[in-house]
Amino acid sequence: MKGVVKLISALTTFVLAFIALGTGPVSANGTGSMIGLAGPPVAYLCEDADYQGYCLGLYEGTRINKLDEKFFNDKASSIKILDNRYNVTVYEHSNLTGRSTTYLFSDRDMSDENIGNDEASSLVVSANQEELNGVYLYDHYGMSGDWIKVTSNANTIPLNDKISSIRIVGPYDITIFEHANFTGRSLNFSGNANPEGTTILDLVPYGFNDITSSILITKR
Structure with a gap:
């Protein structure tokens, strides 16, 4: 019985981690969504360059003060913008503080930006206030x-x-x-x-x- 309880506990932990993280690697057409959130994501934050590895789905109005609560602190290496009506600002520290970079477009490698690689600890998704043209x-x-x-x-x-x-x-x-x-x-x-x-x-x-x-x- 103890073995069964441990197995159920392990599976529960895995499922919760998967839900918090979002989908797996981003697809070219941006399919996939997080449980409990309506509509498709407007962007993905990915742990590896070129939008590879695990990717965190981001939605209209998303604000994450602590990425460690999503198992994603200091892990972001690329960002995929799927809906160009929105931008994503990522911050070095929690609660939207420290160095930051605002992304209007996808970036396959964040290492040469102000925020840097594996440095993001919080973020906010905002509607673009002016046209991108x-x-x-x-x-x-x-x-x-x-x-x-x-x-x-x-x-x-x-x-x-x-x-x-x-x-x-x-x-x-x-x-x-x-x-x-x-x-x-x-x-x-x-x-x-x-x-x-x-x-x-x-x-x-x-x-x-x-x-x-x-x-x-x-x-x-």
């Missing part, structure tokens, strides 16, 4: 690191000589210039209808890494 300029490869959003021309940019990747969301074209005041060598990129935007992962193959100083923006 625009051009995003990042100072690291793969749309990561510090970034700025631009929707108009700039004869100099805040991240001067630091741009390494670009995301274009919506009907925008961008021309990047080597020097200020739209001079020097230039490159042009165009957006498309993909919700995640047109992505230029790496400006190195274009010979344009860390040299952009000014930009021209055209909305089609």
